Amino acid sequence: MDSAVSANFLNGITLLLAYQLVGEVSARLLNLPIPGPVIGMLLLFFSLLVRDSLAQVVEPAASALLSHLSLLFVPAGVGVMVHFGRIGEQWLPITAALLVGTLITLALTALVMLGVQRLQRRSAHHDA
Template sequence: MSPNFLNGITLLLVYQLVGEVIARLMSLPVPGPVIGMVLLFLTLLLRNGLEQVVEPAASALLSHLSLLFVPAGVGVMVHFGRIGDQWLPISAALLFGTLITLAVTALVMLGVQRLMGKGRSDNA
């Protein structure tokens, strides 16, 4: 393993740890890794050159992304009976959640297009 990879993975894990600590100390309903990811994003925006530190580790993790779905698949199999008992509310949540996400994404896209001045038609 190269020192660049070790530095990058250490930085990613530190941000995840900081996010987890913040989530638990403040009793937030947001997962710690999500908070850590937001903090890392803000740091990347504010500090130039940090992306070269994170890039080797991020690329290595992304190249093996499919392996990260194995624990989720195992979790589904462990709770298969519960999922079978609660299929209707789960299906409704998935359906409505997807529709809401699509609608919000479309509205955000339209808003960004208007802000960037690209919402105007070419014939105007």
């Protein structure tokens, strides 16, 4: 059974890395301002929408990666410590960007939530 689990994990991680590679190559070839992994993630999302069976292939690898998600923040923490002096010098623009970004995110989240609620109400009225 271990070999079956390993094969499922390898198939899933290979597929995830393939989507990331396609995204990275696309971003570089088309000179897009969007990071390659984001493009790969969008491609994977649309592929999952079109083909439900793909989720079964990706699930073992995705679950394993998510269970160790906290480890992926270590490089970011190291980067903060390496550039601590620069952060101290530029604290005002960094703080302003964080606050404005947070406010924009909250506002957009609220607007999306309102839009989804309206769609759900319309759908409920049409069904009734």
